[in-house]
Amino acid sequence: MVQVYSAMSNSYWSKADISTLVNKFPDGQFCIVIDGKIAGCALSMIVDYDNYDDDHKYNDIIGGHEFANHNEDGNVLYGIDVFILPDYRGMRLGRRLYEARKELCEQLNLKSIIFGGRIPNYGEYAETLTPKKYIDKVKLKEIHDPVLSFQLSNDFHVKKVIKGYLPGDHESKEFATLMEWHNIYYTKPERLINTKKKVVRLGLVQWQMRLFKDYDSLVEQIEFFVDAVSDYQSDFILFPELFNAPLMAQFNHLNEAEAIRGLSSYTDRLLETFRNFAINYNINIITGSMPQAVGEHMHNVGFLCRRDGSVERYEKLHITPAEESAWGMKGGTQLRTFDTDCGKIGVLICYDVEFPELPRLLAEDGMNILFVPFMTDTQNGYSRVKICAQARAVENECYVAVAGSVGNLPKVNNMDIQYSQSAVFTPSDFAFPVNGIKAEATPNTESTLLVDVDLDLLKELHSFGSVRNMKDRRLDLYSLKRKNIKISE
Structure with missing residues (x-):
């Protein structure tokens, strides 16, 4: 991840974070190994998407380093990250990771796969094109975006454009596309009792x-x-x-x-x-x-x-x-x-x-x-x-x-x-x-x-809301973190 996101400082999960995620949801983490070396990964979690809106931010839905919003009883497979090391690109490995996610979504009877996708080439066109026009041109193949073009070719569609989805993503001008793939085999479970109340x-x-x-x-x-x-x-x-x-x-x-x-x-x-x-x-x-x-x-x-x-x-x-x-x-x-x-x-x-x-x-x-x-x-x-x-x-x-x-x-x-x-x-x-x-x-x-x-x-x-205290926090200026410490009696 450090190699892949070299242009975005501190935009990778630590080994401890990955360990936490694997322990919480082992079936949702995929890895491709070639000659004993990791070539690419796909990380995901399950969320109850009814608790969120389409205009969310990455950290809001992930739930921090503890991946606190993972919910085994949720209805959507949420993509945390997909990345391929530069030396292994062009081998259709990303497609295989996406197919594995789709199979998992079907096996778990989840409604869809949703994630926020970067548009890294948008920075080159930001002065002349709005995000919407940029996406339209990518759909028409008039512009190639290494992320969005790949996602569209894998049957994902754009639900929404989100501003400020991933702070620090300067290549995308901090814009992202909320992408979704529908599971056509999804069957809504009959839950007559113990459903979450509104x-x-x-x-x-x-x-x-x-x-x-x-x-x-x-x-x-x-x-x-x-x-x-x-x-x-x-x-x-x-x-x-x-x-x-x-x-x-x-x-x-x-x-x-x-x-x-x-x-x-x-x-x-x-x-x-x-x-x-x-x-x-x-x-x-x-x-x-x-x-x-x-x-x-x-x-x-x-x-x-x-x-x-x-x-x-x-x-x-x-x-x-x-x-x-x-x-x-x-x-x-x-x-x-x-x-x-x-x-x-x-x-x-x-x-x-x-x-x-x-x-x-x-x-x-x-x-x-x-x-x-x-x-x-x-x-x-x-x-x-x-x-x-x-x-x-x-x-x-x-x-x-x-x-x-x-x-x-x-x-x-x-x-x-x-x-x-x-x-x-x-x-x-x-x-x-x-x-x-x-x-x-x-x-x-x-x-x-x-x-x-x-x-x-x-x-x-x-x-x-008239004001949105949670969304409008200046996380570029300050942050709040809990310390994972063990205090003996």
Whole structure:
């Protein structure tokens, strides 16, 4: 790739990137070897193209170095790259790679092959021809383009011209042709259940802090909310951060660090309870957060319990000064999106939403809904969470659902008072409420909030919004990358 893209600095995947891609989708990567030497490659992934629009950028759909948008349940084979080393060109090797892709597309019963194609000779004609006129002349064979001419001869057609598809492609003036090959043997699968929904119903629990006589009483209150919200056919239910704090009352004779460790002894039991409720009530449960002992350290964690019985864990990454000084909490190291039957979601616990880098990374991975379980004692603390959550919805063109606890909790140190107004926030554009608030609960009152959010509106905003925050980022000036580090306990 370094040889092939010598005119485009840093426009190649590293060995680690290729390894990641091969591990994720081995069947989609093709390689031609001649006399023991690699002569050419074709790299691809599967995407659910219904989640994207034709005016996308390369990095938007690839999902970064983790190829995060690869989806085995998708409907389109998306071409990442095809290249032939200069010494082996003219041997029709590219055609063989394209034919292999077509066979794979048919075998996997995918709707089509789609990719963005460079037009490297356009730079020679840019002063006299628009991209459209240039493409028309290539189709009529009045102009030869080494990439586009080859793709047209292999039964691909131009869907759209995209500006800025591949930053740094000066030969193409950063224009690209969105190419598609239709699989005529494609049969739309019958999926009567578990299809991804376009309108998603969220249920938020504004939890009243109160003393419970025992663990079973707490579970009874949890089940009451799960039952009530599931009766309205909600897809998700969100609980607040550290909603199980009332169980700490029995450890009040201990210091705060020992008391929170005592509370963590209930986490495994609660997880299994939530998992069973998710299955029994047919609802995806976001469990808020609970303390969990990991080695010598305490972490603030939660779980996504899907209605199919699968479970995923998320962590609070940024620990507040009070959590650190009183409980000895330590920040986690995992940040990722979660696939659900309602699309990709993210979960950030309270303080984490005040750091804009985290939701941006999740948005780059395709997140549509961000859930934020929180716990704030005063109204100014709540205002920080609310204002930041609203900003995250605008910046990342997503929905943000926040849920917290209310009331007082006597006999539990460091948990005296709570303030909350659970809400669902939206981007701010014509298709959404003028104040960016889809719905809000009554402040400081135990309640549930049921809200429908339309995922198609996010797709429309991404392409046709008054402003397009995700697309209009100046990636030529700045970038955001996560560090792949392993932290031992």
